Amino acid sequence: MYSGGDYLALSYEPPGEHTVDRTCSIILGLVGDLPALVLDYGCGTGALVQRLNSYSDILRAEGVEFDSSVCLRLSHLLDASIFVAVDFLKTKAKPEYDVIHLGDVLEHVPDPQALVGLLVNRIKDGGYLVVRGPLEANFSFILFCAKIWGAARMILRPGASFPGVPFHLFRAKSKAQKESLLRSSENLICTYWHVFEDGWPYLGNGIIRNSIANFGLLLSWILARFGFLIGNRFVGVFRVSRGNSV
Numbered sequence: 001m002y003s004g005g006d007y008l009a010l011s012y013e014p015p016g017e018h019t020v021d022r023t024c025s026i027i028l029g030l031v032g033d034l035p036a037l038v039l040d041y042g043c044g045t046g047a048l049v050q051r052l053n054s055y056s057d058i059l060r061a062e063g064v065e066f067d068s069s070v071c072l073r074l075s076h077l078l079d080a081s082i083f084v085a086v087d088f089l090k091t092k093a094k095p096e097y098d099v100i101h102l103g104d105v106l107e108h109v110p111d112p113q114a115l116v117g118l119l120v121n122r123i124k125d126g127g128y129l130v131v132r133g134p135l136e137a138n139f140s141f142i143l144f145c146a147k148i149w150g151a152a153r154m155i156l157r158p159g160a161s162f163p164g165v166p167f168h169l170f171r172a173k174s175k176a177q178k179e180s181l182l183r184s185s186e187n188l189i190c191t192y193w194h195v196f197e198d199g200w201p202y203l204g205n206g207i208i209r210n211s212i213a214n215f216g217l218l219l220s221w222i223l224a225r226f227g228f229l230i231g232n233r234f235v236g237v238f239r240v241s242r243g244n245s246v
Contacts, residue, residue, distance in 0.1 A: 036098040042105035107168040116184035129238040136171040140232040142216035192237035195229035
């Protein structure tokens with residue numbers, strides 16, 4: 001279901017500029033001015049790989065995708081190493097990456113903990129795992145309103161079918177997602193965890209829906225000041241520590 005024709009070419013939208021900028025800022029803050037090798041696992045259209053490779057000659061970014069034809073196309077387009085996921089995971093290599101980024105990937109794979117465990121083995125001691133993704137079971141005012149409207153449509157139009165193919169295999173709350181990541185490897189230490197609203201699916205989608213989205217964004221920001229982590233998205237940073245580095 002994740003082939004180039006069925007998924008990326010038809011359903012995948014490149015991450016927004018804000019998302020790419022924010023992720024680049026996090027990664028650059030972790031590696032500083034030192035030479036670094038970064039992997040974007042599930043690189044999609046390659047926007048993050050392209051942006052990172054444009055910063056300096058001592059920072060090199062590579063990518064991983066699921067479809068071989070997509071990897072071949074991206075390799076030529078970006079002039080970067082883009083690996084096929086199944087081949088990459090089969091390769092037994094020493095820890096080589098300073099940072100591995102997982103953006104909107106875990107909800108698509110059948111065993112997220114196993115995947116994270118394998119990727120941690122490819123990160124240098126003292127390196128970092130950066131993870132982004134949805135929290136579809138977490139409380140979100142915007143998603144709550146969307147569910148109410150969805151239930152109303154089912155009542156008003158009984159028996160009607162609505163378009164949309166589900167690609168997500170898992171739904172998670174903030175606490176469960178964080179604990180799942182930490183249980184993936186005993187060598188992970190969480191150094192940053194942020195939960196927030198991004199306005200999906202209402203932001204920029206009509207006056208009423210946009211108003212709901214903006215109120216949800218404000219509510220999430222206010223409640224976060226008091227320690228209540230509501231929202232439909234998360235960003236986590238985890239340091240790899242194998243016991244021989246500080």
